[in-house]
Amino acid sequence: MVIVFAGSPAAAVPSLQALTASRHDVAAVLTRDDSPRGRRRELTPTAVASAAGELGLPIIRANRLAGPATAEITALRPDLGVIVAYGGLVREPLLSVPRLGWINLHFSLLPRWRGAAPVQRAIIAGDEMTGASVFQLVPELDAGDVFGQFTQAIGAHETAGHLLDSLAVSGAELLVRVVDAIADGIARAEPQRGDVTLAPKLELADARLDFAEHASTVFDRLRGVTPEPGAFTQVDDVRVKVLEAAIVRDQPPLAPGQLELRDGRVLVGTASDPLELVSVHPAGKKPMRAADWWRGRPAGAGTVAR
Template structure:
């Protein structure tokens, strides 16, 4: 098997398992390309990306680039890579960079392509109520997420999964798949199969997408909550004040609870119930504006309410 010179491009924590797996393999990761350090937290501390931090720890050369333009293309080309590998970098690879590595570029994408092409595949799969998702490694082409697929991993979606927990699992299994595809490319045995079926799109979600609509059926509300947790973060308003929703579940402990109007909040024993377009849900953990996250029961008792309506 040929030893390949790899350039890795990625930014968030979900890309780190792939970088670590490739670095531990039999190939040479000559650089990690990542988005520049960004201000984080209330104090806006300039913080390197998770991939940058992992690369430094692994002794891999870091190239920070806000976009893969002429400067990044020149710096990557100077490394004479055999293969480019991208995992959630946060930008597009265009020509001439697309053709710079001898074997082109491959992408680990967290969906079963052609389902959920785009920036937020895991989130959209959960919001849509899909029963399964997975990871795909495909060949990059100019069209978004449309290249031939080298391999997939199928993953069942469990009732308690959120975008955060599901992405963490896919990042691990996807890293193993990615390493297998890189080895196959090095050995000359890799085959990319054209995508078949109608594609669905998964654009990036904004804060407005994370607002919970209590007039919708309980299953839809819960699906959206799971899809936007932890980012951008589910929320609602009470008396025009934003309330973040950190934990929400089916009200299994209150099967005989009286029906509630959409958004109506009441205490039922030890739990706090919130109405939807069908059955109530169990509001478990919230964060009022300007305060830390807390158990919904503590928030409710501290507010001194008997009823409220979220909108």
């Protein structure tokens, strides 16, 4: 089949590579515009654009799927559109351009966690299982019939970044199997079943740690927002990113938010067990071990994280 692929972040690259290596023809790759990144705010291509360039594939850059982008895709007369984390909605008339419509690889067990941040929201919610789904794209958000799914356990210490990397590889294999089945005329899609939950894009406020919560709840949030937008708290009105932490079950409790150095470890109280802050990134400084940060603070500095 002639395929148009749409995707932007690194999580979409394994799918693009797998489709390019398959028996199908990736006629073009649609991705978002280059964007300013880093301290120098240099225009940087998306991970998918970089991968498409290495594979020698034509690239269509567009933040909105209308006008010129739709015309370019229409001219290719694709059989199928494939989308993986593009970062925008496919609406009519583009939705009907491919002969067989569009399919979407989504990193959740639909209908659980429809939306932009399914992996992050699953971890924050304390889910023990997740997976990926390939479904038929329809106008309603992530609501189309499902061609295939797989399940995967969420590790007790796994971050959103690590889990997404793993799902991206396994999801690419599922995606190619579904595309092959569609090409062979044997694919069957089933309506989604179960309770719908939503996974909206993470905001900075989602990354603030609330130490009045149970230790496991705080730890799940930290894992769910790592690496982006990055868990944080404030000490003496200074934002401190928490890069790594662990639940401590062999120490007496501390008041929620109370910080203390015990046996060379920086502990912070929660509603249950303390958390050890293993590594942190104070505003205006480099990432460091939490114990080094604690010892380097000025005399009389505060001992409460808020």
